[in-house]
Amino acid sequence: MKRYAYINDDESSHDLYCANRISNTKYNFLNFLPKNLWEQFSRFMNQYFLLIACLQLWSLITPVNAASTWGPLIFILAVSTTKEAWDDYHGFLSDKKANEKEVWVVRQGIKKHVQAQDIHVGNIVCLRENDEVPCDLVLIGTSDPQGMCYVETSALDGETDLKTMFIPSACMGIDLEVLHKIKGVIECPVPDKDIRRFDANLQLFPPFIDNDLCPLTIKNTILQSCYLRNTEWACTVAVYTGKFVYSSCQGHILMHTSLFMHAHICFFFFLKQ
Numbered sequence: 001m002k003r004y005a006y007i008n009d010d011e012s013s014h015d016l017y018c019a020n021r022i023s024n025t026k027y028n029f030l031n032f033l034p035k036n037l038w039e040q041f042s043r044f045m046n047q048y049f050l051l052i053a054c055l056q057l058w059s060l061i062t063p064v065n066a067a068s069t070w071g072p073l074i075f076i077l078a079v080s081t082t083k084e085a086w087d088d089y090h091g092f093l094s095d096k097k098a099n100e101k102e103v104w105v106v107r108q109g110i111k112k113h114v115q116a117q118d119i120h121v122g123n124i125v126c127l128r129e130n131d132e133v134p135c136d137l138v139l140i141g142t143s144d145p146q147g148m149c150y151v152e153t154s155a156l157d158g159e160t161d162l163k164t165m166f167i168p169s170a171c172m173g174i175d176l177e178v179l180h181k182i183k184g185v186i187e188c189p190v191p192d193k194d195i196r197r198f199d200a201n202l203q204l205f206p207p208f209i210d211n212d213l214c215p216l217t218i219k220n221t222i223l224q225s226c227y228l229r230n231t232e233w234a235c236t237v238a239v240y241t242g243k244f245v246y247s248s249c250q251g252h253i254l255m256h257t258s259l260f261m262h263a264h265i266c267f268f269f270f271l272k273q
Contacts, residue, residue: 005122005138005186005239007204010107020119020135020241022098024091027084036081049073103127103134106180119238124180127234133226137236138186138202138216140171141179147172149231151222156195162229165222168202170214179235186216191240195223200239 099117188200
């Protein structure tokens with residue numbers, strides 16, 4: 001499947017693709033408790049200890065005090081729930097900071113500050129040296145006469161060496177003032193997890209160039225969370241915006257089970273005394 005990013009067109013892509021709002025949280029005030037409990041008891045070991053705790057409420061089949069199981073179970077669930085709430089809240093604060101960060105965007109030929117969450121596919125985004133890249137971008141101009149820029153990708157691949165990126169041949173020799181008014185379309189694949197490949201085509205509309213297609217590769221892109229280095233400025237086009245990814249804050253099952261068993265044994269000996 002293909003998607004089309006219409007350059008410098010404020011209307012064509014707004015309804016087709018999402019804005020650049022980032023959300024790495026998986027809870028809200030309404031669904032936190034039920035969703036968290038569902039995830040907790042989706043684990044087999046929690047289901048097992050819940051069953052044991054329920055059976056211990058029946059005094060005819062067990063001589064053990066039910067509190068020896070219910071106490072550690074409630075304690076472990078409370079600790080895990082508190083940790084997930086804490087991590088999710090800090091994720092919310094991090095998302096808020098990233099979404100509200102101001103970036104330079106060209107709209108209707110005018111360069112203006114907007115929040116990163118308001119970037120749309122096809123917007124022209126202007127980066128300055130040491131700026132963090134707010135979304136996946138295609139280069140169309142740089143301050144370097146040879147059309148190069150340097151990008152730090154350590155946030156993606158852990159490599160500290162700077163990567164050299166290039167503007168496509170169709171944009172060579174275009175002045176910055178003209179870039180702010182450029183029109184065209186980028187035909188690219190739908191988003192995927194492969195950050196080492198980008199097979200797309202750029203077509204600029206007259207009077208900038210004829211209707212020939214210009215191929216684009218990963219060397220013509222700057223990915224989100226990278227940094228522009230050793231380059232005074234870069235002019236780019238947003239092609240992929242927004243993301244919704246959350247990472248589970250739950251501990252490993254083995255560690256969770258060991259902690260439960262340790263608490264269970266300690267609580268049992270406490271009741272025996």
